[in-house]
Amino acid sequence: MFHTIPPAIAARMRFLEALDKQDRTDGTPRLLRLRQVPAETGRFLALLAAAAPPGPIVEIGASGGYSALWLALAARATGRRVITFEVLPEKAALARETFRLAEVEDVVELVFADARQRLADQMQIAFAFLDAEKEIYAECYEVLAPRLAPGGLLAADNAINHRPTLQPMLDRALSDERMDALIVPIGQGVLLCRRR
Numbered sequence: 001m002f003h004t005i006p007p008a009i010a011a012r013m014r015f016l017e018a019l020d021k022q023d024r025t026d027g028t029p030r031l032l033r034l035r036q037v038p039a040e041t042g043r044f045l046a047l048l049a050a051a052a053p054p055g056p057i058v059e060i061g062a063s064g065g066y067s068a069l070w071l072a073l074a075a076r077a078t079g080r081r082v083i084t085f086e087v088l089p090e091k092a093a094l095a096r097e098t099f100r101l102a103e104v105e106d107v108v109e110l111v112f113a114d115a116r117q118r119l120a121d122q123m124q125i126a127f128a129f130l131d132a133e134k135e136i137y138a139e140c141y142e143v144l145a146p147r148l149a150p151g152g153l154l155a156a157d158n159a160i161n162h163r164p165t166l167q168p169m170l171d172r173a174l175s176d177e178r179m180d181a182l183i184v185p186i187g188q189g190v191l192l193c194r195r196r
Ligand SMILES: C[S@@+](CC[C@H](N)C(=O)[O-])C[C@H]1O[C@@H](n2cnc3c(N)ncnc32)[C@H](O)[C@@H]1O
Pocket: 034, 035, 036, 037, 060, 061, 062, 063, 064, 065, 066, 067, 068, 085, 086, 087, 088, 091, 113, 114, 115, 116, 131, 132, 133, 136
């Protein structure tokens, strides 16, 4: 999966990595910054998504589409689709451009909407990646958890660097009887849950 990243995907990943590095230091307002996962977390997500049971991959928080490109590698390798939600128009436009230039429009669908409203329409989810504003994680968890397929996986980023804000949601997930869960110290920390 990673030994043969298609050139169009690799080129767009490099472009977004450079843009993310730049906008962390050039005074870009926080909401407009890409705030992408590190490449190591992207690889981890792709491995997990490829190992999930059959069904769609869902992401809350596309930003410029970087993590969705990693998920697209898993989707291609396992014959499934990625549905990624983004609520800001500037980011949705950038993500759309990402998926066009990286030539993954056949496996990635961008939904320009608040995932909390639109997820009600989703079928059972095989793999969910939660990477939105930290204040809505708890609500997103309650929307995602019942929609996970048996054996389905939920990964949530920033479980370590935003731990104080996320603590109530982390406590809820780690003691949720529907799940096996732990926090993985990779990147900014990933909460990983598996639906029993
Ligand atoms: C940390 S960034 C995501 C980074 C991206 N996952 C990556 O690694 O490339 C968080 C994004 O979530 C989006 N967002 C926040 N609330 C959302 C919601 N309710 N539904 C969909 N997207 C949301 C924000 O606009 C922002 O672009």
